[in-house]
Amino acid sequence: MIFRHTPSWPHVSRFRILGFAATLLFGAVYSIRAQDTPLLSGGAGFLTQTTAGNTTYIPTVAPVLEFPITDRLLIESKANLLESAFPRPGRGYDTSHYVALAYLQGDFQANSHATLTGGYFYTPFNTFNERLSPIWINSFTDGPLISSIGVGSSSGSILGGMIRGNAFHNASASITYDLYFSANSAKEQFSSTRLAGTRVGFYFPRTGLEGGVSFNRVLQGTHSSNTGAHLWWTPPGSRLRFRSEYAHAVHSQGYWFELGSQLAGPADSARFIARVEPVFRFQQTFRSKPDATDGLPGANTQRADFGLNYRLRNELRINTSYSRRFSTTGNANIWQSGLVYRFLFPAWRSK
Numbered sequence: 521m522i523f524r525h526t527p528s529w530p531h532v533s534r535f536r537i538l539g540f541a542a543t544l545l546f547g548a549v550y551s552i553r554a555q556d557t558p559l560l561s562g563g564a565g566f567l568t569q570t571t572a573g574n575t576t577y578i579p580t581v582a583p584v585l586e587f588p589i590t591d592r593l594l595i596e597s598k599a600n601l602l603e604s605a606f607p608r609p610g611r612g613y614d615t616s617h618y619v620a621l622a623y624l625q626g627d628f629q630a631n632s633h634a635t636l637t638g639g640y641f642y643t644p645f646n647t648f649n650e651r652l653s654p655i656w657i658n659s660f661t662d663g664p665l666i667s668s669i670g671v672g673s674s675s676g677s678i679l680g681g682m683i684r685g686n687a688f689h690n691a692s693a694s695i696t697y698d699l700y701f702s703a704n705s706a707k708e709q710f711s712s713t714r715l716a717g718t719r720v721g722f723y724f725p726r727t728g729l730e731g732g733v734s735f736n737r738v739l740q741g742t743h744s745s746n747t748g749a750h751l752w753w754t755p756p757g758s759r760l761r762f763r764s765e766y767a768h769a770v771h772s773q774g775y776w777f778e779l780g781s782q783l784a785g786p787a788d789s790a791r792f793i794a795r796v797e798p799v800f801r802f803q804q805t806f807r808s809k810p811d812a813t814d815g816l817p818g819a820n821t822q823r824a825d826f827g828l829n830y831r832l833r834n835e836l837r838i839n840t841s842y843s844r845r846f847s848t849t850g851n852a853n854i855w856q857s858g859l860v861y862r863f864l865f866p867a868w869r870s871k
Contacts, residue, residue, distance in 0.1 A: 556588040558867040563656035565860040645670035668815030669767035670746035678702035679712035774805035
């Protein structure tokens with residue numbers, strides 16, 4: 521619910537995952553240089569969602585570790601830890617927990633145009649999965665309906681290798697690329713689909729325009745392809761931002777776009793109005809055949825999301841939103857809210 525729409529929360533042993541992360545940290549500490557102090561960052565939040573009168577409560581913590589080994593080698597990892605309290609008709613509330621690694625990867629900067637990545641990493645398909653899904657970044661407390669297309673697993677990560685970088689860059693434009701391959705893995709903490717894919721993006725800094733296309737091919741079971749495209753626009757000198765994505769799977773497709781703007785600029789940061797941010801998102805999905813594996817609604821769905829966020833401090837934010845969902849399976853009102861805290865500090869004191 522928080523990062524993407526999935527049918528259920530997998531049960532994972534929190535002690536195995538946290539123990540593995542602790543072993544990695546302990547083993548790398550002896551090789552790290554004093555000036556390359558690891559950073560601990562991430563977010564914590566208390567989120568709620570009320571759909572058709574039923575309210576779910578979700579406290580969550582998502583720590584991120586950035587662990588430089590050399591100037592060119594970096595280990596990074598992110599975990600998701602949450603508890604969900606949800607209503608059971610006639611039985612009060614029930615709870616479930618979810619503890620897992622979102623990613624655990626090593627990055628080696630080969631040169632100025634290529635970075636090699638290996639391990640368990642976010643699938644580079646469109647933009648939401650990698651860039652907007654963390655709770656301290658996302659303008660809403662949930663992800664778009666199409667965010668499960670093309671990502672290779674319910675966690676949005678795959679186990680394999682990737683090469684990415686900047687193919688071309690000057691003052692007027694830049695072109696980026698991602699090439700990746702993943703293996704099939706049934707491990708709960710490293711679930712992955714065997715697939716190969718690519719993403720190509722462009723950016724024009726003078727106009728603030730960004731876009732790209734994504735493609736991957738599932739290489740197990742019934743082979744199928746996923747395609748996507750994204751377009752962002754942040755005009756220089758403006759507080760307005762526009763984000764959008766389109767994705768197509770074998771039995772479904774859809775799109776979303778989002779508009780947001782701060783009501784005042786940095787010069788008015790002390791004023792109440794400067795801390796308020798209205799956002800609007802519209803999304804639509806289309807179903808061609810029944811498919812319980814793509815994570816999208818079982819029928820054609822339209823949804824309009826109206827959000828109003830307030831920044832108490834730079835690291836503390838309140839998210840609120842109202843959504844109206846239209847579908848042949850039933851219309852519904854959705855109310856969401858969240859208190860989100862962003863943290864960042866060194867793992868230990870450097871010399």
